[in-house]
Amino acid sequence: MIITETSLGDLAATGPDARGVLLRHQLDFCCGGGQSLADACKAGDLDLQQVVTDLEAAATRGSESVDWRERPVEDLVNHILERFHRPLPEHVNSVVAAAEKVERVHAAKASCPHGLAAHLRAIRDDLTSHLAKEEQVLFPALLGGQRGGMLNGPVTVMMREHDDHGENLKHTRSLTKDFVPPEEACATWRALYEELTRLEADLMEHIHLENHVLFPRALKKV
Numbered sequence: 001m002i003i004t005e006t007s008l009g010d011l012a013a014t015g016p017d018a019r020g021v022l023l024r025h026q027l028d029f030c031c032g033g034g035q036s037l038a039d040a041c042k043a044g045d046l047d048l049q050q051v052v053t054d055l056e057a058a059a060t061r062g063s064e065s066v067d068w069r070e071r072p073v074e075d076l077v078n079h080i081l082e083r084f085h086r087p088l089p090e091h092v093n094s095v096v097a098a099a100e101k102v103e104r105v106h107a108a109k110a111s112c113p114h115g116l117a118a119h120l121r122a123i124r125d126d127l128t129s130h131l132a133k134e135e136q137v138l139f140p141a142l143l144g145g146q147r148g149g150m151l152n153g154p155v156t157v158m159m160r161e162h163d164d165h166g167e168n169l170k171h172t173r174s175l176t177k178d179f180v181p182p183e184e185a186c187a188t189w190r191a192l193y194e195e196l197t198r199l200e201a202d203l204m205e206h207i208h209l210e211n212h213v214l215f216p217r218a219l220k221k222v
Ligand SMILES: [Fe+2]
Pocket: 080, 084, 085, 131, 134, 206, 210
C-alpha cells in the first residue's frame, strides 16, 4: 500500500518501476525528493489518486532491481561510477553537438530551440567539474572507509550543486517545450529531444541515488 506522506526520495528508492511512474508524472524525486507524495502532487496540480494507482501497479510489477540501501557503500559508489559517471561525458557531448546542428540548420524557424546549445555547454561544464570533485575527493574517501561528520563539507557542496543541476534540467525542459519536437522537426531534432529525455532520466536517477541513498549513509557514523 502506498502511503501518501512517504517522500518522493523514499518512493524512488523502491526501484526502477516506481521511478518510471514518478518521471512520467514529472514528480521531482532527485532534488525535490524530500517532499511527500501528497505535497508534491498538490504543488504540481496532479491527481494524487491516479499517481497512487500507478505506483501500486508498478509495485506489483516488481522488476528485478538491486536495493542499494541494503548493499555496501563501496558497491554503490562503484555502481554510480560505472552506470552514470563513465558514460556521461560522451552522452553530454553528443547532445551538445546535436543541439548546435539543429540551431544552425533551423535558425530561421520560430520553433527552433534558440539558446539550447549554449545552455547544454554550460551544463557540460558544471557536470565536468562536479564529477571531478566526486571522483577526486568524496568517492575516494568513501572507498577508503571514511564515514560520518568529517564528510559533511563535501556532501553539502555536492548537494548544493545537485540543486543547480535540477534547475538546469528545468530550463532545458522550458527551452524544448518538455522535449516535444514540433511537427516540422527533422530526424536529428527528434533524436536530440529523445536523448535529452534520456539524459534527464539518468541525471535524476544519479542524483537521487547520491542524495537519498549514498550521502545519508556516508554521513552515518560506523
Ligand atoms: Fe555523481
